Amino acid sequence: MIGHDKGRPGAESAGDPYVPNHGNGGYQVTWYELDLDYRVSSNRLTGKATIRATATQSLSRFSLDLTGLRVSKVFVNGRRGARYVHRGHKLHITPVVDIAEGADFVVDVHYSGNPAPVDSPWGELGWEELTEGVIVASQPTGAATWFPCNDHPSDKAHYKLTVTTDSPYQVIANGRLVSRRTKASRTTWVYDQTAPMATYLATVQIGRYDVLELASSPVVQRAVLPVAQIKDFRSDFGRQRDMMKLFCKLFGPYPFGSYTVVVTDDPLEIPLEAQGISVFGSNHVDGRRGSERLVAHELSHQWFGNSLTPSRWQDIWLNEGFACYAEWLWSEESGGLSAVQQISKAHSRLAGLPQDLVISDPGPELMFDDRLYKRGAITLHVLREQLGDDAFFELLRAWTRAHRHGSVTAVEFRALAASSATDADAVQAIFSAWLDSAALPPLQRTARRRRGRLRR
Incomplete structure (x- = not known):
């Protein structure tokens, strides 16, 4: 990745001409720990991101991608005093002490606001309100609408996602559900994604959903969807288990711990993939297997796109x-x-x-x-x-x-x-x-x- 030398302005790009203003140079992220509090009724997000990274060259300053949200605090290696400027979709950070090439460092960013998708040549991307909940569709450059990041697929990292929201809602995020605890009218969900993941594949899905267990082998498969859709879903996705068996045979072992299908209560133009998760709209469930080719398409992305x-x-x-x-x-x-x-x-x-x-x-x-x-x-x-x-x-x-x-x-x-x-x-x-x-x-x-x- 393009980096930046001590004492000169940083590269505010990953050096990819297809997304010239996205991603950042000078470091590789190893860990994102996101602690998010979301109010569905007001679309209010309060977050703290802890980002662990390794400098690929000496850094007097560096940048993260973040758009549409307000930053209130920034710490580098636990120290106060780091200067930051948030312009457009770039958060520029100047640490108190320069970071040496090869050094590991930690950045804490506190932020809040009303997240919204951003316009792009590929449509609206990122965090978007549904009639009842949230969908996150970030490919290729929408991750920065909900957390500060190095938004380029070449920089894959481990994730821990903690989401607190209103108790009637289910929260689905990447990785294994580590814990779920309810206090009063709020529930906190904690997910751990140990397999390295690109930012565009990170997601949070929030809705009034039921959970349907689909299969335990060769891969644990489940669906999360409105109860009214369950009957038609059983027909439309009834052969997904056979797809999984075929693809494991042809492509090799399934690369993640489980596979979850989310069906929103709103229609979607196209389904979308995330790591370990695929998201379909209500229009993709018709009881006649009308979207079965898309079921296969999204499942195969777990190998081609998400693992590789x-x-x-x-x-x-x-x-x-x-x-x-x-x-x-x-x-x-x-x-x-x-x-x-x-x-x-x-x-x-x-x-x-x-x-x-x-x-x-x-x-x-x-x-x-x-x-x-x-x-x-x-x-x-x-x-x-x-x-x-x-x-x-x-x-x-x-x-x-x-x-x-x-x-x-x-x-x-x-x-x-x-x-x-x-x-x-x-x-x-x-x-x-x-x-x-x-x-x-x-x-x-x-x-x-x-x-x-x-x-x-």
């Missing part, structure tokens, strides 16, 4: 291309269209759309374009055709195993795929044609005709 997190947003296809292909793998396994049939449909649609998107470098405006999802998925299937099923799925398992809970790049995946092939040049040619060129390649005859399904 892109080091830079340019490589977003490592999240979305893989998740889209997981949809097609589930369709193939469950008696729907085969992956080849899905690809034929997607390719025909892509052929009628503008050919102005390079998957390996889509640019920030188009990094969540549906063409990236579909073409990334087709790329994986063409690679599967080249390698054969056994080698292809062993490649995916090797990929998730080697980088479990880490940060990854597309360069690393391409190199691993080439090293797994008997014809590395052919694999590189696939990537070059499908990822590095805007023009849509034709589908090969074998890909059009093959109708085989996954071997059990």
Whole structure:
């Protein structure tokens, strides 16, 4: 990450051109401890963030991302006297004593306000009020709407989240529920996320929810949702346990301790993933499995995006291309269209759309374009055709195993795929044609005709 030298202004960015004003240089966070008090009726948040970090070079000052909330106190290594300036979405901190390169340090930030989502090129991001509660959707740059952070996916850390709110409400956050205690009309929930997590995957969900236990193996799965949705939910998510079994077989062991699905009482444009959690809107529950492909898509993100997190947003296809292909793998396994049939449909649609998107470098405006999802998925299937099923799925398992809970790049995946092939040049040619060129390649005859399904 870009850092800043002693005595000169700090880098107020992670150096990612896709999000040039987000993230910060000069340090890596190892721990976030967030103690939040939230009043649902007034949308009032009071917080204390304790951030443990290691300086990657000498620091006379450093920055955190925080937007829309007011800072009242800042301590560095427990000492009063640190100067700070909060401008826009940057909190600039000057410690009393410079921090040496390689030194561990602790920052305490006390803050409060009425959190709200921020506008972005990708829509509204961050902490948002629901009719009854809260949803947090931070991808890619909304985490700073509710806690001070180094808001870039390359900086993954451990989290402890303590949330106190009104007792009728359930609180869902990342990791294992360590404790829940009620005092008068308020309940405090404590969650511990031991697996390293990117800021955009951190979340708090608050609502009047019931808890539904779904499965105990191969992974503990539960749902948190309004009681009125339970009947339809059982139909719409009834095959999620089978999805989990399939994905564990194809992608390797599930990377976290459990998996929770939240269904809000409000409609959502799209579902969203968080680490160990997926969030759906009331519109995704219809009793007819109308959103089952999205159930598969969000589940697969636990491997591709959450455990293996892109080091830079340019490589977003490592999240979305893989998740889209997981949809097609589930369709193939469950008696729907085969992956080849899905690809034929997607390719025909892509052929009628503008050919102005390079998957390996889509640019920030188009990094969540549906063409990236579909073409990334087709790329994986063409690679599967080249390698054969056994080698292809062993490649995916090797990929998730080697980088479990880490940060990854597309360069690393391409190199691993080439090293797994008997014809590395052919694999590189696939990537070059499908990822590095805007023009849509034709589908090969074998890909059009093959109708085989996954071997059990």
